[in-house]
Amino acid sequence: MSWFEKPAKAAASASAETVWAVCPSCKAYIARTTWQEAGKVCPRCNYHERLSGRERIAMLTDTGSFKEFNAAVGVNDPLGFKDASGSYKDKAANTAAKTGAGEAVLTGTAKINKSAVVLGVMDFKFLGGSLGSGTGERILLAAEKAVALKRPLIIVSASGGARMHEGIVSLMQMAKTCAAIARLKEAGLPYISILTDPTTGGVSASYAMVGDLNIAEPKALIGFAGRRVIEQTIKQKLPDDFQTAEYTMAHGFIDNIVPRKKLKAFVAKVLRYAGF
Amino acid sequence: MAKETQKKLSAWDIVQIARHAERPNIRDIIRLVCSDFVELHGDRLFGDDRGLIGGFATIGSEKVMMIGHRKGRGVEENIDANFGMASPEGYRKAMRLMRLAEKYGLPVVSFVDTPGAYPGIEAEARGQAEAIAHNLEFMSTLRTPMVIVICGEGGSGGALGIAVGDRILMLQNAVYSVISPEGCASILWRDGTKAPQAAETLKITADSLKKLGIIDEIVPEPAGGAHTDPAAALAAVKKAVLANLASLKKLPLDELLQQRYDKFSAMGRF
Numbered sequence: 001m002s003w004f005e006k007p008a009k010a011a012a013s014a015s016a017e018t019v020w021a022v023c024p025s026c027k028a029y030i031a032r033t034t035w036q037e038a039g040k041v042c043p044r045c046n047y048h049e050r051l052s053g054r055e056r057i058a059m060l061t062d063t064g065s066f067k068e069f070n071a072a073v074g075v076n077d078p079l080g081f082k083d084a085s086g087s088y089k090d091k092a093a094n095t096a097a098k099t100g101a102g103e104a105v106l107t108g109t110a111k112i113n114k115s116a117v118v119l120g121v122m123d124f125k126f127l128g129g130s131l132g133s134g135t136g137e138r139i140l141l142a143a144e145k146a147v148a149l150k151r152p153l154i155i156v157s158a159s160g161g162a163r164m165h166e167g168i169v170s171l172m173q174m175a176k177t178c179a180a181i182a183r184l185k186e187a188g189l190p191y192i193s194i195l196t197d198p199t200t201g202g203v204s205a206s207y208a209m210v211g212d213l214n215i216a217e218p219k220a221l222i223g224f225a226g227r228r229v230i231e232q233t234i235k236q237k238l239p240d241d242f243q244t245a246e247y248t249m250a251h252g253f254i255d256n257i258v259p260r261k262k263l264k265a266f267v268a269k270v271l272r273y274a275g276f
Numbered sequence: 277m278a279k280e281t282q283k284k285l286s287a288w289d290i291v292q293i294a295r296h297a298e299r300p301n302i303r304d305i306i307r308l309v310c311s312d313f314v315e316l317h318g319d320r321l322f323g324d325d326r327g328l329i330g331g332f333a334t335i336g337s338e339k340v341m342m343i344g345h346r347k348g349r350g351v352e353e354n355i356d357a358n359f360g361m362a363s364p365e366g367y368r369k370a371m372r373l374m375r376l377a378e379k380y381g382l383p384v385v386s387f388v389d390t391p392g393a394y395p396g397i398e399a400e401a402r403g404q405a406e407a408i409a410h411n412l413e414f415m416s417t418l419r420t421p422m423v424i425v426i427c428g429e430g431g432s433g434g435a436l437g438i439a440v441g442d443r444i445l446m447l448q449n450a451v452y453s454v455i456s457p458e459g460c461a462s463i464l465w466r467d468g469t470k471a472p473q474a475a476e477t478l479k480i481t482a483d484s485l486k487k488l489g490i491i492d493e494i495v496p497e498p499a500g501g502a503h504t505d506p507a508a509a510l511a512a513v514k515k516a517v518l519a520n521l522a523s524l525k526k527l528p529l530d531e532l533l534q535q536r537y538d539k540f541s542a543m544g545r546f
Contacts, residue, residue, distance in 0.1 A: 076546045078488060079479050083464040133544025140541060162432070162454045164464060167478045168490050171432060171454040172543040175440045178409065179416035179540050186417065202454075204405035205393075205433045210413050224405040224433070225395030229459075233395050243400060253403050 023047055039260045048217045048260055050197055052099070053106040053123035056156055060264050061119065065111035070141050074102040076133045081165040088165035092127065099126050103134040104159065107142040109149070113268035115276050118146035120155040124198070129159030131202050132166050136173025139207060143180035143191075152190040152276050153181070154267065157208040161201020174206035181207055190274040192267060195245070195254070196220050213255045213270060216245035217263070222254070285449075288472035290481050291457060293449040294428045298503040300510055302329065302344045305387055305427070308510040309517070310335055310342065316376075319368035322402060327358040327394065328366030328438070330373045335385065336518045341377035343370045343438055344387030347428065360429075361394035364407035367437045371411050374418055383421040383521055386438045391456065393434030408437040415440035416540065421524035421532060423517055426450045426482075426491070442536050443520045444490070446482040447513070448497040452490070453480040490543065493520070 021035035022028070025047035035042075039059055040049035051059070057066045075096065081088040096102055104126040110119045120142045122129045139155065146153040162170040181191055193211025195204070198221035205224055208214070216222060223243035231238060241247050248254045258266045285293075293299070306313045315331040318324040330343035345362060348354035370386075377384045393404055415422065415438075422441030430439070430452030446452065455463075457475035462468040479485070482494045495516045502509035524532065 076544065078544070078546070079477065081477060083474075083477065084466065084470070085464070133546065136544055164455055164460055164478075166544070167454050168452060168480065168485060169488065169544045171436055172490060172540065174409075174433065174436060175412050175416065176540045176543055178412035179440075179537055182413045182417045183537070185413075200405075202433055205408040205437075206412055207409070209403075209406045209409040222405075223400050224393065224408075225400065229395045230397065230400070234397065236397075238397065242397070251401050251403065253406050 024049065041260050046218055046259070048197060048219060050124050050158060052125055053101055053121045056121045057106065057110070057119070059260065060121075060156070060267070061110040061112055062114065066108050066119065067110070068106055068108040069145065070107055070138050071102055073137050073141070074134050076166070078133065078169045079165070079167050081167070083165075091165075095127050099123060101126050103138055104129045104132065105135050105138050107138045109145075109151070112154070112264060112271065115152070115268060115271045116149075117152045117154050117271070117276075118142050118149065120153070122156060122158045122203075124158040124160075127163060129157070129203070130161065130163035131159060131170055131173050131206075132163040133169050133173060135163070136176050139177045140180040143177070143184045146189055147184055147187045150187075150189065152192065152271060152274065153184055154192045154194065155207060156194040156196060157199040157203050158196045159199060159201070159203035159208075161203055171202065174202050177207040178210060181210060185212075190271070190276065192270060194263070194267075195222050198222070200224065200226065209253065212274075214253060215263075215266070216248065216254045216257050218245060218257055218259055220245040222248045286472065287451075287475040287478075287481050288457070290449050291451055291475050293501040293503075294451045296501060296503050297349065299428050300502050300506040301347045301349065301389065301428075302387060303346075303349075304506050304510060305344065305513070306333070308507060309514045313342070316373060317369075319365045319372060321365070321368055323365045325363050325366030325369055326356050327360050327390070328362035328370060330370060332382070333385070335514060338518060338521055339382055340521070341373050341382045341384045342387070343373055343384065345390040345438075347389055358394055360390040361392060362390065362434060362437070363394050363396075363399045364402045364404050367393075367407035367411050370438050371414055374414065378418060378420050381420065383423065383524065384418065384441070385517055385521075386422065386424045386441065388424060388426045388430050388435045388439050389428035390431045390434045391429055392431035393437065408433050411437045412440055416536065417533065419529055419533070421521065421527075423520050423524070425495070425513060425517065426452050427513075431456065440536075440540065442524050442532060442539070443492050445493045445495055445516050445520065446485060446491045447495050447502060447509070448482050449501050450482060451480040452485055453478050
């Protein structure tokens, strides 16, 4: 370390960040250990922070039981898409490097309180959890795997919707994933959809909304059209609770809202009722 | 000559033709493609959407179930039709009619022309996402042949909600896209005026979509667009629909359903 660096101050701020987490919603300072133990849920305001795919898997499955498959199915660039901020190819490569994931969903086999399932977990940090062709392909293969293994399928969604950079090919993933889920249902297997913050657009309008059970985390944003689009269309301000999990359940589209800490036990219980 | 004129059109030019106020709409299709039409109203749950209609129809010698978005002509009709933007009731009515088609052994012909599903408070409250999602699931296993015709605007999920079938036909100057060029430009370019560029980049024209393997067939339009000669344009539509129905009816049901599954599974598999 060179003499002109300021180790003392840097160390001080780093340690503050290590000790304290600031709730993004109510801005309360929470001890980081408490924050982590609570599964990144604010003990003050019940805000559920978004989880990475790996964090979600750790929270929902029996330790060490998740075995990822089809990790080689990755991002495609069918349109050769470039916009003002550069090429989609570069953006996707950067995201993959940053998140350590090859696509916006991780899929594999896992156990939930000893019940064997096929699991798909979306990661909002991967291009906003957008539904690209690689995402759709992984989900289709997961549903087919569930049929082959005669296991329930569980998908945890976190997505802003379709991936514009893949244009129409992204749109078709909605049809493709729903076709695979329809086959799973025809085989008599359970499909449980877990909607987390946010689940909107092309993902809510496809596989996320057709669960045997649709389960949501508290306060998750769930809807079809974006808030801004609706406000611009109807020229009115929208109520604060619009498109929350609570609003969506009150309108009949969610079976239950389950806090993160209880999610694993809840899913396990549902699987028992479903005979698994 | 027609071909040369067509070649000079940019994607953005084609967007303008696809949205042309005089472009043949569902009313013209009923008048010029069908010899009979019996409208069937309502989703049996909440209401009767006027932006998405359907009913029994006869095309040539074929009895079919027809569904389609309804764009109006002029302000009054367009307000009644909500500019072709369907609400959940529309998608649920479409599903009810498709079920009926399955029961009566009628093929389904779906005409797509919408800027998108309606983004409004009531549409959200009544489950726009759920309505579309369930249609996608249902159409993938629908036990009767289904032919889709993208006539004008194929606006994202609102279009796809009635567009999963065995054959996807598209008029030469129609567009089909995951997002409007304006929407894409304002998000990815942060500048709505870059819509022409977004239209090009998104590859939303019939030619591009044929190359991408999304659509099966391009239905030719008269030079200048379908609005210049609706009768000729819709005669071509009728011919294409009948040819496709004839070939689909020859397939055993199991094979039909397997081919449909394979068709959509292969989209975006590289």
